[in-house]
Amino acid sequence: MAEDTTTAQSPSNGISERLIAATVNLLATQGPGAVKARTVAAEAGMSSMVVYNYFGGVPELMNAVSDHGFEQIGAAFAEIGPSSDPVTDLFTMALTTLAYARANPHLYDAMFGLSTRATYRPSTDKGERRSGHSPAFTAAYAHVIAAAERLGDNGGLVVNDPLAAAGALWSSVHGYITLELANHFSDFDDPVRQVLLPMGVTLCIGLGADPESALASHEAALARVALP
Template sequence: MGTAERKAKEKEELKALILGAAKKLFAEKGIEETTIRSIAKEIEYSVGTVYVYYKDKTEILHDLHQQGFAQLGGEFRALFHVSDPMERLKALGRIYMRFALENTQMYDLMFNMKAPMDFIKANEEHHWKEGNATFDALRKTVQECMDHGYFKGHQLEPLSFAIWGSVHGMCSLYIRDRVKAATGQEPDPLMNEAYEDLMLMFSKK
């Protein structure tokens, strides 16, 4: 049936319109200022309409969080042409860090906020697909590093987590304004130097 098909498409379009408005406001103003009413106003629909297409605010945030992972995942995949695993590991970290610093709100949503995980739990999807895929990219690279003689005496799983945590921690402190406040130094250069320090330790055979 042609009409049903078209209607389904229109529904998808309006849903995407809502998500786009949410994304824009979210990136600009952050989560606090991104209210359902402001989203509705942005696309010139009523408040109720948003709730026709999204049952929750958390569902919107979850979709946004997925978009973020799609982007980061794409940037990760583009790095798999780097054959030297340690080089790739360093590049993965750099991309991750750049993504965090350039999309602070989005990064926050993906790795710090409760909402997306709450949504995932509430919908019985006890697999965090996006997170797993991203973590897999790291794990595979770490495994290859080990095959090349790096990280002797370490275990793949905890080591991968430790590496993820290390880079995430610096980004997280950056985003929450703890870096300058605690060190008294300018955040951006310090982040770079700290990252070099980390990689120096990681790449010691």
């Protein structure tokens, strides 16, 4: 029998967290097509009305699931911490994000609003895509901006606009991840070394980095992250 969860919401009862965990599991095991109020509720051992009572509907639930993903990535970025080499820090963040996307491809899709299913795409109250605007995303992305600032402060690179530099780096990394998840790099033996790493080195050279030191910094990041 499904659990009775018709009582008033309480921040300490863990129901929201259980629904988020159930959704993450459904995404991992069955894909986005499985994410419906009744299937999420059944996965969590509850009645489907709980989804509406606690989130308002599936789009709002998916917003919370996306936030959960960004919180996890933000925590991983925080563990990386600033080092004496901001180039290594940034590429470590890139590889950490790639590892997360490989392990959670459908969740990554949800986090970045890539799905075309209207009932699945994260949205705002105005019906716009929400990815990139939530506090959870902002907190995670702040680590990228801070590392981009360090490129100019103590990395010896020319960074006139850290926000623009962070945006360029973020775009290159997530463009690569999107293509990799879609199997566009199947002809490469090691696409990370053959595509992602050279792309990062080239961007750093464009900001004034020495080619050899830029390559060494990227290689150091590869030694820090175990990719699945």
